[in-house]
Amino acid sequence: MMQARSDRRIRGARGSRSLRLIAAAALAGWTVCVCAQTASQKVAPPAVAPTNATAVPATAAPAPVRFLVMADRESTLAASTSGRFARVAVSLGDTVRAGQLLAAFDCGEVQARRDAARAELESARVQYEGKVKLQGLQSAAEIEVELAASNVNKAQSQIRVVDAQLAQCNFVAPFAGRIARVHVKVGQGVNPGAPVIDIVGSGPLKARMNVPSNWLAWLKPGEKLAGRIDETGDAVTLKVARLSARVDAVSQTVEIEADIEGSGSAVLPGMSGQARAPAGR
Numbered sequence: 373m374m375q376a377r378s379d380r381r382i383r384g385a386r387g388s389r390s391l392r393l394i395a396a397a398a399l400a401g402w403t404v405c406v407c408a409q410t411a412s413q414k415v416a417p418p419a420v421a422p423t424n425a426t427a428v429p430a431t432a433a434p435a436p437v438r439f440l441v442m443a444d445r446e447s448t449l450a451a452s453t454s455g456r457f458a459r460v461a462v463s464l465g466d467t468v469r470a471g472q473l474l475a476a477f478d479c480g481e482v483q484a485r486r487d488a489a490r491a492e493l494e495s496a497r498v499q500y501e502g503k504v505k506l507q508g509l510q511s512a513a514e515i516e517v518e519l520a521a522s523n524v525n526k527a528q529s530q531i532r533v534v535d536a537q538l539a540q541c542n543f544v545a546p547f548a549g550r551i552a553r554v555h556v557k558v559g560q561g562v563n564p565g566a567p568v569i570d571i572v573g574s575g576p577l578k579a580r581m582n583v584p585s586n587w588l589a590w591l592k593p594g595e596k597l598a599g600r601i602d603e604t605g606d607a608v609t610l611k612v613a614r615l616s617a618r619v620d621a622v623s624q625t626v627e628i629e630a631d632i633e634g635s636g637s638a639v640l641p642g643m644s645g646q647a648r649a650p651a652g653r
Contacts, residue, residue, distance in 0.1 A: 445573030493527035
């Protein structure tokens with residue numbers, strides 16, 4: 373009886389093991405089926421149709437270059453000697469003519485020295501004339517006459533020195549133009565080299581700019597560029613007048629100057645703008 377029970381237990385264990393193997397095999401088959409179905413459902417990426425078209429790069433227009441508006445002539449009058457201003461005859465923006473008095477030092481002391489030098493000259497001339505008369509009467513030696521003549525020349529030279537100092541007391545316009553800045557006031561003292569008045573010429577305006585060096589292949593004096601003033605928006609024509617004799621090796625640019633044509637009275641020195649190369653360049 374005990375032997376029969378043992379046999380049943382063995383048969384039951386074997387049956388349970390068989391069931392587990394069958395279940396595992398079924399699960400593995402289901403997994404393979406699902407993976408195959410998933411793989412079959414993947415969509416292949418769409419094929420890109422080949423094209424024979426070749427993109428043509430667009431030709432970029434030449435970039436504009438900046439230019440600076442300048443006067444045909446400009447100058448800063450400076451003091452050559454120390455002094456105190458007794459007169460300032462112009463103000464900011466005034467129009468002046470060539471040779472017009474703009475300002476003057478108080479040169480009373482210099483004028484007094486000139487008067488003294490003039491008196492010394494008259495005295496030297498009287499002495500010289502007296503020595504000449506005495507020489508005619510054989511009462512004066514030749515050396516005395518020569519010394520008297522030397523004193524006359526010395527007095528004349530002294531007057532010329534004082535006249536040069538007086539000329540430095542007055543500041544006159546070197547050319548016709550307009551006053552750009554007045555640095556001094558009446559009663560103000562200055563040292564040698566101090567700026568006094570800035571003046572700009574009233575002639576035609578010009579433009580100065582640095583252009584790419586490859587423009588030299590076509591850029592020549594007389595060539596015209598289109599420009600526009602930033603401050604006023606005025607369209608102007610820039611006629612190339614001068615080209616530098618050297619190309620900047622670092623920036624590969626060359627400096628040029630051009631005459632501004634068609635500018636109105638609103639365009640002033642110091643303004644700026646943009647210039648473009650002619651079409652097709």
